[in-house]
Amino acid sequence: MGKIITLFNLLPKFHQIALSVLICTLLFVVLIFPHGEKTTQRSALNNGEYALNTRYTVDINGTKKPAQSASLVHSTSKKRQQENASVNSHSLIQAKHDLSPIKLTTVEAQYQTEEFTVKKGDTLASLFKRAGLSSKDVYDITLLPNVKTNLLKILPGEEIIIAKDQAGMLVQLHYPLDPIRTLIINKNKDHYIEKITSKKVKYNQKFASAIIKTNFWNAGISASLTPNQIMQLATLFGWDIDFALDLRKDDSFSILFEKKYADGQFLKNGHILAAEFINQGERYTAIRYTDGHYYSEEGRSMRKDFLRSPVDFKYVSSRFNPRRLHPVTGQVKAHRGVDYVAAIGTPIKAAGKGRVIKSSYNKYNGNYVFIKHNDTYTTKYLHLKKRKVKTGQTVKQGDIIGTLGATGRITGPHLHYEFIVNGVHRNPRTIKLPKSKPIASQEKAQFLSLSQRVMATLEQNKQVQLAYRD
Ligand SMILES: [Zn+2]
Structure with missing residues (x-):
């Protein structure tokens, strides 16, 4: 410093004056400039919004110290960017003392x-x-x-x-x-x-189909259906097809169902929108209407007075066996009922609503239940392990009336099921039953347009899948 003063004194008078003016101007700029910078910073803070976890420059209320001014003397000759950095770093030290506590919470709150x-x-x-x-x-x-x-x-x-x-x-x-x-x-x-x-809920439509090669369950799994969907499908066609005994190799099905998404993430499978089942060359269809019920494509209710089978297919062990051996004689016999071979304890359902006219035991039938549905139809269930209904009781379709057993004159556990029409034994799996109710006439036009649309989608998907198979 002393050397600088000595050097200054050696300069001619004119130069001394000129240099003094220059230094004064510089000092003036230095004193004014920081205030200008800080004003800009303040307005930026007051007008803008704070974001969490972001550091902001805050204005200083305290007086400047000479040391800080000195550091700024150098920065005036440097790039603007560096100036800002310099202002920022010392401002933050001050901010800790000068910021009001509320501002600090807003800026630096971390939960x-x-x-x-x-x-x-x-x-x-x-x-x-x-x-x-x-x-x-x-x-x-x-x-x-x-x-x-x-x-x-x-x-x-x-x-x-x-x-x-x-x-x-x-x-x-x-x-x-x-x-x-x-x-x-x-x-x-x-x-x-x-x-x-x-969350935003969205539904997508998904198509699945399969040709039955071993059994219905395996076909459903191969089509990527869930166990629940397989059961739903069997229930949907359970009034038309006996899933326990009537399925054959090369039967096939196609379904269109909803998949539910919440914020783009798969949530669960929704309703079956449409389904087609081809059983031994017969084609059956089911379409879900806006009332939540299912109808065939021409608008007849899927629900009918009788289930084709009193036993759910998933309990029946036999696969495709059109030759039924009589359990006692071991001979193929045109006997008066249908035998379902399944594990002891399998639930047995009432094929239709009606009144239990007999719930009893004898040495030939074992435990047995007879249900009278109306003047025309009666169903009989023999060889039960347990009876779950009493004589005189009314039952709804699908009610569990007992469990499969091996009581009476038989060699192996099975359900012997009889279907009697006007006193005559008929085959419950092939008998033509009264047609189910059609959809209400005022709904018919709307249903048919929906039916055409979804069946067209189903058909298109089938064609696409066939094209990929070839
Ligand atoms: Zn039998």
Whole structure:
């Protein structure tokens, strides 16, 4: 420094004056410039919005120190970018003291978020305790209507997300009400507010088809159907086809069903929209209408007075066996009923609604049940292990009337089933039954247009699949 002064004194008078003016001008710029910069910063802060976890430059209320000004003397000759960096770094040191606490919370708030699984025996209070929240927090949020009806009834396995602030206070809570809706509780100053958000639900249509090679179940699995869908399909055609005994190799089916998505994520399979089943060359169709019921493509109800089989196919062990051996004599015999071979205990269903005219036991029939459906039709169920209905009782279609057994004069467990029309034994699997009810006439036009549309989609998909197979 001393050398600079000596050098200054050696300069001619004119130069000394000129240099002094220059230094004064520089100092003036230095003193004014930082104020200008800070004003810009302030307005940027006041007009803009804060984003979480982002550092911002904040204005300084304190007086400048000479050292800081000195550092800025150098920066005036450097690039503008570097200047800003310099201002920023010292501003942040000051900001810690000068920023109001509210601003600091807004800018630097960081929540601790944790997920809690509801355990057996948990209450909201015990879960909150585990989350380190106070009983006051529990009390405060139980004042909210949706907390009362939902969150106070938490179930084991459910998951609750809790966010706390740095002071350990509850600031947000997420509770999924179902796969689509979530209850969200937010802290708003001194109280809590609640809202329910919903994911966007979308349905896609999916096609599946298969040709039966070994049995219906395997065909369904090969077509990527779920066990539930396979059962639905059998139920849908259960009034027309005896799935236990009537299926043959090369029978086939095609279905169009919904897949449900929430926010683009697969949720579950929806309804079967349309289905076609080809059984021994006969074609059957089922279409779901807006009333939730199924009708054939020409608009007749799928539901009929009698099920083709009193035993669900999934219990029947035999595959394709058109030759039925009489269990006693071991000979093929045109006997007066149909035998279903399945495991002891298999549930047996009433083929139609009616009144139990006999529920009893004798040494030939074993445990047996007779149901009179009306003046024309009677069904009989023999060799039961257990009877689940009493004489005189009325039953609905599909009610379990007993379980398959091996009682009476037989060698192996099976159900002997008889179908009697006006006193004459008939084959329940081939008899022509009265046609089912048609769809209401005022719905018919609308149904037929829907039917044509979905069956066309089904057909197109079949053609595409056939093209890929070849
Ligand atoms: Zn028999």
